[in-house]
Amino acid sequence: MRFAGSTGKIIDIYQHLNNVYDQQYMENDDPEGFYSCFKGLMDRSLNNEVYSFISIKSHNDEYYFSRDPFMKMLAYAHKNGIPVWTVSELADFTEMRDEARFNRIS
Numbered sequence: 001m002r003f004a005g006s007t008g009k010i011i012d013i014y015q016h017l018n019n020v021y022d023q024q025y026m027e028n029d030d031p032e033g034f035y036s037c038f039k040g041l042m043d044r045s046l047n048n049e050v051y052s053f054i055s056i057k058s059h060n061d062e063y064y065f066s067r068d069p070f071m072k073m074l075a076y077a078h079k080n081g082i083p084v085w086t087v088s089e090l091a092d093f094t095e096m097r098d099e100a101r102f103n104r105i106s
Contacts, residue, residue: 035069
């Protein structure tokens with residue numbers, strides 16, 4: 001979903017709800033939960049047609065905690081043929097998707 005500015009004009013800032021956030025799992029010392037959150041969202045997309053962009057927030061200062069589950073996430077995505085993009089690549093895709101137009105559909 002795109003946001004609107006204070007005047008009501010649509011702006012190029014997008015809401016993105018499906019986040020996997022390392023800090024909440026680190027605070028509970030739950031690296032498996034960090035991975036399971038990601039896997040659950042991905043499995044929901046792959047198996048139940050509830051398609052999602054999944055953002056992984058993995059902070060540098062929590063790397064000692066998040067490294068192993070993060071590497072498992074990347075391996076799981078690769079095993080399932082799911083692309084892993086940077087924020088910039090996702091923004092480019094989203095802009096191209098929103099600019100796409102179809103004509104004379106029958």
